[in-house]
Amino acid sequence: MTYYAGLDVSLNETAICVVDATGRIVAEGAVPSDPDSILTWLDRRKCPIERAGLEIGGISRWLHEGLRAGGLNAICIDPRRLRALTKIMPVKTDRNDARSIAAAMRVGWYSEVHIKSKASQLLRMLLTNRKTLLDKQIDIDNAIRGTLRVFGIKFPAISVMPLSKRACGRRSRMPLSRANL
Missing domain, CATH: 3.30.420.140 (YqgF/RNase H-like domain)
Structure with missing residues (x-):
């Protein structure tokens, strides 16, 4: 049977x-x-x-x-x-x-779905996670820029250079310190 x-x-x-x-x-x-x-x-x-x-x-x-x-x-x-x-x-x-x-x-009334190889699934997962991290980095950069704008600190548009280097490389009328915050 x-x-x-x-x-x-x-x-x-x-x-x-x-x-x-x-x-x-x-x-x-x-x-x-x-x-x-x-x-x-x-x-x-x-x-x-x-x-x-x-x-x-x-x-x-x-x-x-x-x-x-x-x-x-x-x-x-x-x-x-x-x-x-x-x-x-x-x-x-x-x-x-x-x-x-x-x-x-x-x-036999079904359509079989192709299952990708383990290597393909792993690569897709890594690419998706990388994209998520990059998107989150941009979100954090924008949140910091928006927060600092309240104190008169303005940054140029987001670029490839990390926010930390842009922040340290510019002059501000109001230096960042705990006393100012």
């Missing part, structure tokens, strides 16, 4: 539904959202899983990698296609979503 699993992943808990080739629900449950817990839960059911589907999301890439390493044929799917199936449900719960994903895995 062939079995299919649907995993509805949230940050803390993953709802799991296993169906057979006829669509009958064989097992349902919920486990912590980590690959070892999911694999252990599936192994206890003694059902050879043909395909396991999970919607792409925040921790899905990490789970996908861990489930694949554990020998499970895990597939990240596009949630937009699945939304048409779940839209008609009167009650939307994690359990029902897991059932829908399992049904989609069984009939």
Whole structure:
């Protein structure tokens, strides 16, 4: 017998539904959202899983990698296609979503999402973090400029030169000291 699993992943808990080739629900449950817990839960059911589907999301890439390493044929799917199936449900719960994903895995009604390599994900994370830090640096520079403007200290427009060098390299009518503040 062939079995299919649907995993509805949230940050803390993953709802799991296993169906057979006829669509009958064989097992349902919920486990912590980590690959070892999911694999252990599936192994206890003694059902050879043909395909396991999970919607792409925040921790899905990490789970996908861990489930694949554990020998499970895990597939990240596009949630937009699945939304048409779940839209008609009167009650939307994690359990029902897991059932829908399992049904989609069984009939092949899903679009697989490409998972980027670990190196690509790492590079993207570093570039995003760098951009965030640079944006925050500009925000801090602007806040300092705005605060000092109250005391009559004016800086030229923001440039590549750090604020500390611009501040130390200029003359002011009012020197900065604790007495003036």
